[in-house]
Amino acid sequence: MQLPRFIMFGHLRWLPAAHSALPIRWSATAAARLPWPPARRASAIRPPVSPLAIFILLSALILNDPVAAATFTVGSTRVEVEVRNSVMLPIPDARARGWVSGTTLVLEAWAAGYQTAHIELAAPSHPGAIVHHEFVLADTPKRLSARDLTDHPLQSVHFEKGQEGYPASQYGITALIPKKSWPRPSAANVEVMDLAWSIPLKSSCTIESEGEFHRVRLTLPRRALDLTGTDLIVYFNTEKSYLQGEILRWLKALEKVEKVISPPLGSAMELARFLFGALPRPQVEATGQVPETLRQLYSRADRFAELHRD
16 A cells, blocks of 8 residues: 655645645745845955855745646656646645546646636556646636616726736726716725625725726635625715615615624625715614614714814
């Protein structure tokens, strides 16, 4: 019986081999934390180079390699795998495995927020063979739409799904919205939610002016793509007037999120902050159904106003 092999990669110890998933750790940023020696002024006499400096330099060269491959064994075959996204960036926390089925070597790779990919190759017939493969994982498919807080579709908003300029650990959404449709552009006035739960998903937001449009660049955690439905909605606070029924719909959505003790994504307080800046307080309080998280924000605002009253 063949004993399982242990694989050392960087500072990680990996368990092998066939039928086990191996985490792929990319360490392109690790070199930034290395204790580089201070710069020295030029001198006519070159000081001796310490062994520690040589070790640090060699470690930095190795850790800065962005295309390092995970290596594991399947039977007697050594397998090297790289996993990248659509713009060829290494995917952090990607996983891979392999197994032999008859005369076929099957390799599989996956990561949160990406589609699983696999390939079938002819299994090498000679022991000690090396197989190298590069996976390019596609994004988990999503339908994007834009709405205001009355749930009215914003047909003038255009989306770009390309992931250029976004890290592989985040899913990027680029939205172009006419300036006249969004009078107060700010990160607080836009949110990304799924259709079913209305849980806020936004990680970051940057806004740039581009002619008659605002270019809004939003990021979500990749795992959000696996934990939500097919549709993602980008909500813009366009400062429209609201009917009381529309206010109640948002308050009920917030109450539903409050009941989730440990939400896998977003939180009730994040949704409350978005609604705090979007919904008129008098209309919210007139419903008599103010959720607890929103009530806390109103209380903080009152205390702040009291402390700064002339």
